Amino acid sequence: MxxxxxxxxxxxxxxxxxxxxxxxxxxESTARIQRLNADLATAERPLRVFEERYTQQRDMRxxxxxxxxxxxxxxxxxxxxxxxxxGFPATRPLLEEKKSILGITYSNRLDIDSGLVTLxxxxxxxxxxxxxALRVFLDxxxxxxxxVSGKYTGIPGSASPRIELSLRDTVTFSLKTDAHGExxxxxxxxxxxxxxxxxxNLLGWEIPWNERIPLKLDEIIPAxxxxxxxxxxxxxxxxxxxxxxxxxxxxxxPVEVRKPVAAIExxxxxxxxxIEYR
Numbered sequence: 001m002x003x004x005x006x007x008x009x010x011x012x013x014x015x016x017x018x019x020x021x022x023x024x025x026x027x028e029s030t031a032r033i034q035r036l037n038a039d040l041a042t043a044e045r046p047l048r049v050f051e052e053r054y055t056q057q058r059d060m061r062x063x064x065x066x067x068x069x070x071x072x073x074x075x076x077x078x079x080x081x082x083x084x085x086x087g088f089p090a091t092r093p094l095l096e097e098k099k100s101i102l103g104i105t106y107s108n109r110l111d112i113d114s115g116l117v118t119l120x121x122x123x124x125x126x127x128x129x130x131x132x133a134l135r136v137f138l139d140x141x142x143x144x145x146x147x148v149s150g151k152y153t154g155i156p157g158s159a160s161p162r163i164e165l166s167l168r169d170t171v172t173f174s175l176k177t178d179a180h181g182e183x184x185x186x187x188x189x190x191x192x193x194x195x196x197x198x199x200x201n202l203l204g205w206e207i208p209w210n211e212r213i214p215l216k217l218d219e220i221i222p223a224x225x226x227x228x229x230x231x232x233x234x235x236x237x238x239x240x241x242x243x244x245x246x247x248x249x250x251x252x253x254p255v256e257v258r259k260p261v262a263a264i265e266x267x268x269x270x271x272x273x274x275i276e277y278r
Contacts, residue, residue, distance in 0.1 A: 069134075123138070
């Protein structure tokens with residue numbers, strides 16, 4: 001009974017002490033938490049900006065200077081002299097004129113029967129970059145022979161004159177990537193003017209002929225495939241398989257580029273990708 005009597009005063013003192021503490025209400029606590037959260041967000045905002053700026057969302061980022069692409073294009077241009085072939089289908093008539101002498105009317109006529117010209121890419125240079133595309137100056141020329149036939153003053157004849165072709169224009173190539181991380185320069189769908197010149201002497205009929213032939217760029221120039229930016233193997237440290245003084249050794253790890261995306265940023269070609277270690 002004595003112990004029970006001594007506990008009662010202790011409980012009374014504890015309750016009295018709690019009643020003297022000034023605790024905020026639920027509404028006051030909620031309002032203060034909201035104010036502090038707003039202040040905390042304001043204080044952390046500069047840190048969030050730096051976090052977004054310096055945190056890479058992809059495993060790899062490579063910046064490529066256009067001069068490097070120009071070196072590759074220059075090597076492709078100088079690799080061969082028969083970069084493309086232009087065939088001339090039968091064109092009848094190519095030229096025709098009516099003449100009348102002493103009341104006699106006749107026609108002078110010139111037809112292209114066939115022909116094949118080899119074009120050489122002499123120069124390909126990037127002249128500008130814009131969003132998702134490259135502006136490239138192309139310089140192509142070539143020569144060959146065509147078979148022509150016709151009539152002059154009613155007399156049939158044929159010849160095989162030399163023909164010259166040239167193309168000098170600045171065109172657009174879209175910038176893309178394939179699944180293996182290789183860059184693709186794909187020509188835009190547009191017409192370009194191919195200049196053709198030949199001189200025919202058919203039965204004494206002197207015919208200088210110049211023509212600008214419209215051609216579709218994407219039909220005469222295929223997509224240019226640039227070398228992959230990251231392929232093969234890298235060496236990484238790993239625990240040693242056998243006992244030795246060192247505790248690790250370098251092993252060869254195959255790597256593969258995944259989901260590459262190319263873009264134009266600040267005058268350079270930027271390639272973002274993920275890296276998979278196999």
